[in-house]
Amino acid sequence: MDKQIVGGLLLTAFLFGQTTINPDFSVIGDLIIDQSEDEIGLSSAGIEMVIQGYVNPFARADVYIHKHNDESALELEEAVITIERGLPLGLGLRAGKFRPDIGKINKDHAHLFPFIQAPKSMANILGEEFWSPTGLEGSILLPLPWYTKLSIGYFDEGFGGHKHMLNDKSNEDDDYQGKDEEEGLSNGVLSGRWSHFIDLNDVTHLEVGASGYSGDEKSLLGADLKFKWRPDKYRSLTIQGEVFQLNENREAHENDLNSQYDEENDKVKIIGYTFINYQFNKAWNMGLIGDFSTFDISDDEEDKYVDKSNYNFALFFGYSPVEESSVLRIRIAPDGDDINLMAQLIWSLGPHKPHRY
Amino acid sequence: MKKAIILLILFSFLFGKVTVVTSTTDLADIVKQVGGDRVMVTSIARGNQDPHYVEILPSYMMKVRKADIYFMVGLELDLWAQYIIDGSRNRKLEVVDCSVEINKMEVPIGKVDASMGDIHQFGNPHYWLDPENGKLIARIITRKLSALDVEGQEYYNNKLADFEQRVDLALEKWESQFSNLVGKKIIFYHNSWPYFAARFGLKTVDFLEPKPGITPSPSKLNQIIQLIKSNDIELIASETYFSDRVPKFIATKTSVKTVMLAQSVGALDGVVSYFDLFETNLRILSKAYGLEND
Numbered sequence: 001m002d003k004q005i006v007g008g009l010l011l012t013a014f015l016f017g018q019t020t021i022n023p024d025f026s027v028i029g030d031l032i033i034d035q036s037e038d039e040i041g042l043s044s045a046g047i048e049m050v051i052q053g054y055v056n057p058f059a060r061a062d063v064y065i066h067k068h069n070d071e072s073a074l075e076l077e078e079a080v081i082t083i084e085r086g087l088p089l090g091l092g093l094r095a096g097k098f099r100p101d102i103g104k105i106n107k108d109h110a111h112l113f114p115f116i117q118a119p120k121s122m123a124n125i126l127g128e129e130f131w132s133p134t135g136l137e138g139s140i141l142l143p144l145p146w147y148t149k150l151s152i153g154y155f156d157e158g159f160g161g162h163k164h165m166l167n168d169k170s171n172e173d174d175d176y177q178g179k180d181e182e183e184g185l186s187n188g189v190l191s192g193r194w195s196h197f198i199d200l201n202d203v204t205h206l207e208v209g210a211s212g213y214s215g216d217e218k219s220l221l222g223a224d225l226k227f228k229w230r231p232d233k234y235r236s237l238t239i240q241g242e243v244f245q246l247n248e249n250r251e252a253h254e255n256d257l258n259s260q261y262d263e264e265n266d267k268v269k270i271i272g273y274t275f276i277n278y279q280f281n282k283a284w285n286m287g288l289i290g291d292f293s294t295f296d297i298s299d300d301e302e303d304k305y306v307d308k309s310n311y312n313f314a315l316f317f318g319y320s321p322v323e324e325s326s327v328l329r330i331r332i333a334p335d336g337d338d339i340n341l342m343a344q345l346i347w348s349l350g351p352h353k354p355h356r357y
Numbered sequence: 358m359k360k361a362i363i364l365l366i367l368f369s370f371l372f373g374k375v376t377v378v379t380s381t382t383d384l385a386d387i388v389k390q391v392g393g394d395r396v397m398v399t400s401i402a403r404g405n406q407d408p409h410y411v412e413i414l415p416s417y418m419m420k421v422r423k424a425d426i427y428f429m430v431g432l433e434l435d436l437w438a439q440y441i442i443d444g445s446r447n448r449k450l451e452v453v454d455c456s457v458e459i460n461k462m463e464v465p466i467g468k469v470d471a472s473m474g475d476i477h478q479f480g481n482p483h484y485w486l487d488p489e490n491g492k493l494i495a496r497i498i499t500r501k502l503s504a505l506d507v508e509g510q511e512y513y514n515n516k517l518a519d520f521e522q523r524v525d526l527a528l529e530k531w532e533s534q535f536s537n538l539v540g541k542k543i544i545f546y547h548n549s550w551p552y553f554a555a556r557f558g559l560k561t562v563d564f565l566e567p568k569p570g571i572t573p574s575p576s577k578l579n580q581i582i583q584l585i586k587s588n589d590i591e592l593i594a595s596e597t598y599f600s601d602r603v604p605k606f607i608a609t610k611t612s613v614k615t616v617m618l619a620q621s622v623g624a625l626d627g628v629v630s631y632f633d634l635f636e637t638n639l640r641i642l643s644k645a646y647g648l649e650n651d
Contacts, residue, residue: 085448088448090422141446147416197416198416205414230412232405233410281600282600322571
């Protein structure tokens, strides 16, 4: 992982070394207060450092480095060069380590969510920090009257393998390193998404997408939807959801990474989430999120194959006193017979702030 | 044959135009004024929208995708435009910053950081709220349209001359008709109005926002209430995209009047052109101060 960080920084230095203009540099940090069963814990989802800028008139580079908590090492989350200007036929290209265009939520960093925790079922499938492999992705804006984009990418590893690396063990603990390498072993995967964005009127918009993924051990089909109504600066309503059907070859996964795909051994998993978020004045928003899976999503590896429907719900509130530079979020969720209360304070330094749709 | 000729004329009429996208409705109207029938123009931000914060929608990228020129306000007001321009993947697009020839106000001296609020390091970006700056914007737009549509050069120059003449006449009329606004004390919600206030002689005493972009705090409201009482300030004016809750609260504690001014074309009913913007705002102010120039 250290090599990845050094590689990312070298890429940054190389890319921006040809200009005298510095790139934008931002830091986003947080503090989490977690209350459950009369215990109160303080933690942090970590610090995210972001370096962004134009490399030349045609290409932009974005580098995200994440330190998850005190005990974890720095991780290179994304180091990607994007070419959107200058290519013919509405083509775009991304290359490097980045979050592929699959589903709706995978591309978003956690601080962009209106809630604290990512839907558990999605994190279980895509990985704790979602799917961010190394690869190449091409996209095209299709010549239709509305915005419609088709993306197809080829990547070095499938999703679900990401685990946070511990600081002192990253170079010493052979077992851990072996696991990480093992999870990276793959012949490469293909993924894609076809999305459509439609203006229902000046202030109401609908986005729908269909995603697909194919690797040695897994294949996936997904559908996503986002509806947003923003009549003015003080009010907005967002409804977003997506559902994945994951076909997983359990035998191949467990025993032989090089075995052939065998439909008889397929395990079908259905996961999904939906949330509704209402901003009711300049600073406040509230909402409800629910997610589900058709299998057990406990941390026990073996239990992942147990057919057991899971449902999770949480209420969330957000308060942004000073634009997007600081946000307080509160999450209330059932936890067995108890109620789990969580609060998160996010701050951002620099120009990287959530503006994108 | 006749049908074919009609179709050809219709085709050239529809597709022979220069397609322009602007960040704001004010720039769009000035493009209309100097571009006339030779341009098709659309704006990204709506007139009643806060131009500092525009959500980057894919449909905006579609608008820019078909455009020949994008006119932006600059001075870091429409930073969001860059994402829309990139996302449009329009290779032929020419991007023009309309602020380049403006004599900027409130350019900060020394280090600028977020402790100063949402401050613009290259100067206050609300420069279109001075009609003289409207003429400078129109000249930049005319130059660009003429460069891209060489056949229309004379047409654009004539339209520019006409626009400048109309601005001069209107300004002369406004400065005379609303001369009694000179020296009038006013509190604005946000610092959008230094160019407007300087042109028409208003005396800006304070802002409801403690710092640009920062929501008014209770202590700031107390301070404003004291300021109004001790200085006999008659008026608070705010942009249409702000809630009127805070100004009305202050009005309940003092004798101050509150008004909403159009910060852009389309922000208020009846403000459909760049000229309406000034005419309407000056009338609103004049009426609020009890000067009654109707």
